[in-house]
Amino acid sequence: MDALPLAAPRPRPSAGVLGLAALLVLAYGIVPLTGTSYLFEALLTPFLALALAGLGLNLLTGYAGLLSLGSAAFMAVGAYAAFNLSLRLPFLPLPAAILLGGLVAALAGLVAGLPALRLRGFYLAVSTLAVQFFVAWALNRIGWISNDSPSGIITAPGLVVAGLSFDDPRGRYLFSLSVVTLLTVLAWRLVASPTGRNLVAIRDNETAARLVGVKVARTKLLAFAVSSFVIGIAGALWAFAYLRTVEPAGFNLDRSFQILFIVIIGGLGTLRGAFLGAGFIAVLPLLLSRLGAAVLGDGFDSGTLEMVQRMVLGALIVAVLIREPAGLAALLDRAGRRLGRRAA
Amino acid sequence: MQPALRPVRSGPEGRRPLPRSAARPAALPVAGGSPHRDRAGLVLSIEGLSLAFGGTVAFAEIDLAVGAGEIHAVIGPNGAGKSSLINAVTGLYAPQAGRVRIGAEAFARVPAGRLAALGVARTFQNLALFAGLSVRDNVLSGLAAARRAGLGAQILGLPAARREALAHRDAAEAVIGRLGLGAVADRPAGRLPYGLQKRVELGRALVARPRLLLLDEPMAGMTATEKAEMTGFIRAARETSGAAIVLIEHDIGVVMRLSDRVTVLDHGRRIATGTPAQVQADPAVIAAYLGLADEDADAEAA
Numbered sequence: 321m322d323a324l325p326l327a328a329p330r331p332r333p334s335a336g337v338l339g340l341a342a343l344l345v346l347a348y349g350i351v352p353l354t355g356t357s358y359l360f361e362a363l364l365t366p367f368l369a370l371a372l373a374g375l376g377l378n379l380l381t382g383y384a385g386l387l388s389l390g391s392a393a394f395m396a397v398g399a400y401a402a403f404n405l406s407l408r409l410p411f412l413p414l415p416a417a418i419l420l421g422g423l424v425a426a427l428a429g430l431v432a433g434l435p436a437l438r439l440r441g442f443y444l445a446v447s448t449l450a451v452q453f454f455v456a457w458a459l460n461r462i463g464w465i466s467n468d469s470p471s472g473i474i475t476a477p478g479l480v481v482a483g484l485s486f487d488d489p490r491g492r493y494l495f496s497l498s499v500v501t502l503l504t505v506l507a508w509r510l511v512a513s514p515t516g517r518n519l520v521a522i523r524d525n526e527t528a529a530r531l532v533g534v535k536v537a538r539t540k541l542l543a544f545a546v547s548s549f550v551i552g553i554a555g556a557l558w559a560f561a562y563l564r565t566v567e568p569a570g571f572n573l574d575r576s577f578q579i580l581f582i583v584i585i586g587g588l589g590t591l592r593g594a595f596l597g598a599g600f601i602a603v604l605p606l607l608l609s610r611l612g613a614a615v616l617g618d619g620f621d622s623g624t625l626e627m628v629q630r631m632v633l634g635a636l637i638v639a640v641l642i643r644e645p646a647g648l649a650a651l652l653d654r655a656g657r658r659l660g661r662r663a664a
Numbered sequence: 665m666q667p668a669l670r671p672v673r674s675g676p677e678g679r680r681p682l683p684r685s686a687a688r689p690a691a692l693p694v695a696g697g698s699p700h701r702d703r704a705g706l707v708l709s710i711e712g713l714s715l716a717f718g719g720t721v722a723f724a725e726i727d728l729a730v731g732a733g734e735i736h737a738v739i740g741p742n743g744a745g746k747s748s749l750i751n752a753v754t755g756l757y758a759p760q761a762g763r764v765r766i767g768a769e770a771f772a773r774v775p776a777g778r779l780a781a782l783g784v785a786r787t788f789q790n791l792a793l794f795a796g797l798s799v800r801d802n803v804l805s806g807l808a809a810a811r812r813a814g815l816g817a818q819i820l821g822l823p824a825a826r827r828e829a830l831a832h833r834d835a836a837e838a839v840i841g842r843l844g845l846g847a848v849a850d851r852p853a854g855r856l857p858y859g860l861q862k863r864v865e866l867g868r869a870l871v872a873r874p875r876l877l878l879l880d881e882p883m884a885g886m887t888a889t890e891k892a893e894m895t896g897f898i899r900a901a902r903e904t905s906g907a908a909i910v911l912i913e914h915d916i917g918v919v920m921r922l923s924d925r926v927t928v929l930d931h932g933r934r935i936a937t938g939t940p941a942q943v944q945a946d947p948a949v950i951a952a953y954l955g956l957a958d959e960d961a962d963a964e965a966a
């Protein structure tokens with residue numbers, strides 16, 4: 321795609337566009353009408369927040385080739401900034417607080433991205449790990465951030481937009497869905513733009529990119545800022561719409577790895593990879609535990625179940641990556657092509 | 665690295681008896697060369713450029729001048745320092761002595777990030793494509809320096825950004841068409857056969873209409889047919905844009921057919937500069953190539 325999806329003459333809507341439209345009808349029309357609270361709360365809302373975080377990380381790692389292990393830190397910055405903004409500036413509408421929270425995360429990303437001008441690969445990953453630890457430390461040590469709550473856990477403000485309450489399971493799902501849709505469109509516009517091309521150019525050959533005139537340092541910092549913005553908003557969704565509390569434990573190193581897994585297993589450098597990966601990582605454990613409960617009965621020890629679950633998940637991840645190192649997105653592409661060939 | 669260079673610097677012309685045609689090129693008679701031999705008309709002028717890696721001299725005291733519309737071949741055995749010279753001209757290596765003049769500006773170290781803005785483009789001996797981008801996007805990326813629209817304008821699709829994107833797309837399509845890459849324009853560049861990848865790299869360099877084009881072995885590893893095509897593309901590039909072209913090439917036949925002037929490097933030293941015929945007849949060159957040039961010339965004549 322180029323930067324002109326509307327102006328470019330298109331022969332007829334492609335299968336991708338039709339599929340996307342169908343997906344939106346499903347997500348906005350059918351699911352809200354038929355879904356249960358359990359579906360919204362336990363599956364869809366966390367799936368959306370994780371997919372958004374994966375989308376943000378994919379811009380940085382998948383497109384620009386900059387490895388980060390600090391995603392949860394940027395989620396935390398976004399969530400805590402949005403919380404503090406809505407707490408201390410009560411006149412601020414919630415969407416504005418979340419948006420500003422994302423911008424604070426972008427700023428943090430910009431600072432965290434400075435080492436990327438010197439480091440790459442493994443060394444860069446370690447420097448983002450330092451960001452992760454620093455944020456965890458700050459959340460524990462600076463009481464002001466969590467409004468001096470003794471446990472460090474604070475209740476998130478209710479989801480009210482322009483007098484409209486989204487404070488029930490379906491509302492929280494719809495709110496998350498809208499935010500994710502909007503940001504996905506923006507991310508799609510970004511990767512289809514000349515700047516998106518520059519991100520990939522830097523990933524694939526930094527020297528050649530510099531010589532053709534890509535401003536390498538500026539573009540890397542931009543990648544960090546935009547990625548952290550998206551991840552920060554995902555953090556706000558995670559806290560406000562899913563957990564309904566803001567707590568450091570939601571944003572630990574495990575979360576960073578989880579988001580990295582989402583991106584790798586979904587497919588680096590594709591937007592739908594984040595959604596496929598998030599689906600895999602977020603939904604599968606729930607399905608597995610249900611399956612386990614059904615097969616083994618309720619009396620089964622839940623600790624063992626969780627361990628078995630993790631092992632199955634790990635095995636599945638390895639299986640997918642051996643079958644298709646480019647992730648689920650590529651696997652799906654291939655399946656789609658095969659189907660198309662059979663149909664033709 | 666300094667000690668290794670000092671002897672070179674102290675005796676620039678005296679160490680090795682240089683053949684007559686190896687005098688400073690700017691002072692050479694125009695015979696057979698480009699009409700633009702005066703400094704004002706030069707697109708590229710390399711003056712006394714030296715580079716060593718630790719104790720290894722990549723090249724030393726190199727002088728080379730290329731005018732607009734000139735195809736200037738740089739030849740020499742493996743390890744002669746040809747690629748290093750181009751890397752120094754494009755700012756990837758920092759030479760220890762000498763200057764590089766590009767147009768009106770002189771540099772002790774060429775700023776790599778400004779190269780495209782200076783009107784310089786290059787290809788690499790070992791491919792340096794953006795493997796994950798399509799052929800079209802690779803060619804488009806050659807216009808990165810010409811982009812003016814900001815990120816916001818691009819994302820929102822503001823008129824200025826759309827006009828620019830359209831103009832760039834047209835320029836890229838024209839190059840893709842000229843190089844016969846239309847059929848593979850949407851394929852990821854990294855999945856193409858080697859010969860086509862080389863062509864994509866040329867396209868990425870050509871799309872910005874550079875004043876100076878540096879080609880590091882654009883035909884290496886190609887079949888005879890591919891070489892003939894590539895020769896045609898390079899000649900056409902000179903014809904249409906009037907670019908000055910520096911061409912590193914091992915195939916002496918191609919060099920003789922294509923270039924206006926030839927500079928010969930051996931062990932990092934310039935041993936000859938002149939027209940293809942002059943260089944071919946040069947005893948120092950023949951010695952450097954151990955008679956290879958001779959045989960090639962015979963093959964040419966046959």
Ligand SMILES: Nc1ncnc2c1ncn2[C@@H]1O[C@H](COP(=O)(O)OP(=O)(O)OP(=O)(O)O)[C@@H](O)[C@H]1O
Pocket residue numbers: 717720721722740741742743744745746747748749789
């Ligand atoms: N980055 C580098 N670090 C150390 N030494 C280098 C580097 N680049 C080149 N050299 C050395 O400089 C010398 C010249 O190498 P260069 O690649 O310029 O030769 P060349 O003429 O392009 O050879 P070829 O025809 O094989 O491409 C060689 O001895 C090489 O080992």
Ligand SMILES: [Mg+2]
Pocket residue numbers: 746747748789
């Ligand atoms: Mg070389």
